[in-house]
Amino acid sequence: MMAKKVTIRQVADEAGVSVTTVSQILNDKGGRFSQETRDRVLAVKERLHYVPDFNARNLILHSSKMLGVLIPDLRNPFFSSFIHGIQEYCRDATYMPMVFSANHDVKLETYYLGKLLEHSVDGLIIASASITAEAIDKLVKPLQVPYLLFDQNQIANLADRIEVDDYNGGLLAGQHLTELGHQKMAILLPANSTINVRERLRGFKAAIKQAGLPADNLTEIHADFSMKAGYEATQKVLDSNVSAVFCADDILAIGLYRGLNERGLHVPGDLSIIGYDDIDLDQYVYPRLTTIAQPVVEIGRESARLLVNRLEKPDIDRQLIKFPVKLVQRESTSVKK
Amino acid sequence: MMAKKVTIRQVADEAGVSVTTVSQILNDKGGRFSQETRDRVLAVKERLHYVPDFNARNLILHSSKMLGVLIPDLRNPFFSSFIHGIQEYCRDATYMPMVFSANHDVKLETYYLGKLLEHSVDGLIIASASITAEAIDKLVKPLQVPYLLFDQNQIANLADRIEVDDYNGGLLAGQHLTELGHQKMAILLPANSTINVRERLRGFKAAIKQAGLPADNLTEIHADFSMKAGYEATQKVLDSNVSAVFCADDILAIGLYRGLNERGLHVPGDLSIIGYDDIDLDQYVYPRLTTIAQPVVEIGRESARLLVNRLEKPDIDRQLIKFPVKLVQRESTSVKK
DNA sequence: CTGAAAGCGCTAACAT
DNA sequence: ATGTTAGCGCTTTCAG
Numbered sequence: 081m082m083a084k085k086v087t088i089r090q091v092a093d094e095a096g097v098s099v100t101t102v103s104q105i106l107n108d109k110g111g112r113f114s115q116e117t118r119d120r121v122l123a124v125k126e127r128l129h130y131v132p133d134f135n136a137r138n139l140i141l142h143s144s145k146m147l148g149v150l151i152p153d154l155r156n157p158f159f160s161s162f163i164h165g166i167q168e169y170c171r172d173a174t175y176m177p178m179v180f181s182a183n184h185d186v187k188l189e190t191y192y193l194g195k196l197l198e199h200s201v202d203g204l205i206i207a208s209a210s211i212t213a214e215a216i217d218k219l220v221k222p223l224q225v226p227y228l229l230f231d232q233n234q235i236a237n238l239a240d241r242i243e244v245d246d247y248n249g250g251l252l253a254g255q256h257l258t259e260l261g262h263q264k265m266a267i268l269l270p271a272n273s274t275i276n277v278r279e280r281l282r283g284f285k286a287a288i289k290q291a292g293l294p295a296d297n298l299t300e301i302h303a304d305f306s307m308k309a310g311y312e313a314t315q316k317v318l319d320s321n322v323s324a325v326f327c328a329d330d331i332l333a334i335g336l337y338r339g340l341n342e343r344g345l346h347v348p349g350d351l352s353i354i355g356y357d358d359i360d361l362d363q364y365v366y367p368r369l370t371t372i373a374q375p376v377v378e379i380g381r382e383s384a385r386l387l388v389n390r391l392e393k394p395d396i397d398r399q400l401i402k403f404p405v406k407l408v409q410r411e412s413t414s415v416k417k
Numbered sequence: 418m419m420a421k422k423v424t425i426r427q428v429a430d431e432a433g434v435s436v437t438t439v440s441q442i443l444n445d446k447g448g449r450f451s452q453e454t455r456d457r458v459l460a461v462k463e464r465l466h467y468v469p470d471f472n473a474r475n476l477i478l479h480s481s482k483m484l485g486v487l488i489p490d491l492r493n494p495f496f497s498s499f500i501h502g503i504q505e506y507c508r509d510a511t512y513m514p515m516v517f518s519a520n521h522d523v524k525l526e527t528y529y530l531g532k533l534l535e536h537s538v539d540g541l542i543i544a545s546a547s548i549t550a551e552a553i554d555k556l557v558k559p560l561q562v563p564y565l566l567f568d569q570n571q572i573a574n575l576a577d578r579i580e581v582d583d584y585n586g587g588l589l590a591g592q593h594l595t596e597l598g599h600q601k602m603a604i605l606l607p608a609n610s611t612i613n614v615r616e617r618l619r620g621f622k623a624a625i626k627q628a629g630l631p632a633d634n635l636t637e638i639h640a641d642f643s644m645k646a647g648y649e650a651t652q653k654v655l656d657s658n659v660s661a662v663f664c665a666d667d668i669l670a671i672g673l674y675r676g677l678n679e680r681g682l683h684v685p686g687d688l689s690i691i692g693y694d695d696i697d698l699d700q701y702v703y704p705r706l707t708t709i710a711q712p713v714v715e716i717g718r719e720s721a722r723l724l725v726n727r728l729e730k731p732d733i734d735r736q737l738i739k740f741p742v743k744l745v746q747r748e749s750t751s752v753k754k
Numbered sequence: 755c756t757g758a759a760a761g762c763g764c765t766a767a768c769a770t
Numbered sequence: 771a772t773g774t775t776a777g778c779g780c781t782t783t784c785a786g
Contacts, residue, residue: 085763087763088764089763097772098772098773098774099773100765100772100773100774101771101772103765104766112771112772113772114771117772131535132763133476133537134472134536135471135476135481135537135763135764136472136763136764136765137763137764138472139473139762139765139779140764140766140777141764141765154491155494155498155501157492160492163518164491164492164518171528176515176536178513178515180504181501198469198471199471199481199483200470218466222466223422223466334698338700338701338703361644361671361698363675364644364648364675365702366675424780425781426779434756434757435757435758436758436779436780436781437757437758438757440780440782441781441782446781449756450755451756454755454756470779470780472779472780473762473778473779473780473781474779476763476779476781477761477779477781477782478762479762
């Protein structure tokens, strides 16, 4: 069951030096040893395929060089890209991200949070909506493991944070649609949205107001972040009798596409649709989806950077990075006829 | 930087017992202690938020309870679902999967393989195409870390393995198209395909033969597994002058959809398309994609099961599980006119 | 029923 | 330039 590991002692014996010597040389602290000794140790290491035991190493260093990452849904391309960015940065920083998807399930999320902590991750990136303030207070705080929050903020007055200018995202979406002449519109978003999604809504409402339209021209329709939910919301959208829909994420829009398609309806002819995120897929659906773009790979990268920075300088002030969004106009929106 | 951890010693002191007692009780080996003692220890543990130090624990047990998972592309929904299955099984088995995506890059793959080993994973699930036999021989074998291969087999005579009946998948695809009357067909697949993909090709060719068509009725077109590559292959497909295309994965098909769409061509009217994998997205594109379904979530689950089984019973015979595929007929294929 | 003691593989003061 | 020693936090004989 267990791997027969070569230990540092064997390398030391084989090279005819002490354990210390090997340790120092292998950790690039071997300046004080002769070139000859260093070469010998390195050679033996290679020959025996020595790999240091992280468990022993971490036990002393009190660091596992692992980062825990909690996301709500691995199957959403948005988060795949987020992870992509995190992995990219972690390679440079020689950390290993441990990624878990909680599938929007509070129980699962708490489970993974606990496990991650058990495995003594050095820090946490929590990009999960369902995590509760209590879970963080109860599990994370006592261990003093630094964490960073993304996509939510009700919890987080003291933690480092990544934010996206979601208010502006909603505003841009709303301005785009109203400029196209739409007056009655719907928004598709989850029932208990996190703060970032509520910001999108707030921005969208602001645009409606700016355009001089009455607030009740906007119909809110609840749907979870999945293609299926978007699809299933189709009838409600149609019943709401609007000419344009703002989907709080792209996945939702793609689900809605299908529902409209099955009913023989045409986008944007019968209904203009704008999404949110700008996932790759947007360019591969028909019609290509107009959306609000978030720089998600960069967001992932920066999340990791901020966290690692915090680990290395525990005492710096609370960090906050805010990312801009932009409108990416494609073919799913058009002037109201 | 480091978390102030509560140690077992503090729990012992607080509870007025020895370290041994705490260890035994917390590891469910406390049968020999009085109920009273057990309760007290458990209570103190709760109160102090004690979490055992995995590094110390693993150092002794020679097991990290972690599994390394290497996949080629996290952004392909097929692999997201694969991971999903792995995570599911791992929860039951109390292992933690560490997932890394190598983005079809040999260097990256070798890097992650090494890192995973450094972090002393107990076993590996390698579902990555670009991994080389040498990398496995050089890195994995000496450490005697059990591993399981999926989606390739040239390497693996002795390792446990998960296989999918890809020959049959290709055959089914070919039979479906020939039964619809198609005579000239193309197949889209990566240039240096892994064995599983080549099996799909072999099955497809067998179907052509069965149908009494000449072998050169099939045009092979190379494209990596990405939407972009499928899109970029469009012109080649059109130049090949075929009436049907077999895409070696669904993602490719969706890319091709876009290329055809931009040229005003119609699926399946102008070209029948069949994919491979049966990702969720297939039902959300227009027309819904006919495909060969692999039970990918189950494959992930079984991969983890097999590996964990191997870890627990190191001496059992080499394990091999073979999964069936099936044709899922939707609207992207039709009779040749 | 409970505890003392040894030791997992490694790093880092502190000698020499 | 190199080695000795102590100890990280835990599990596990073994002795009471």
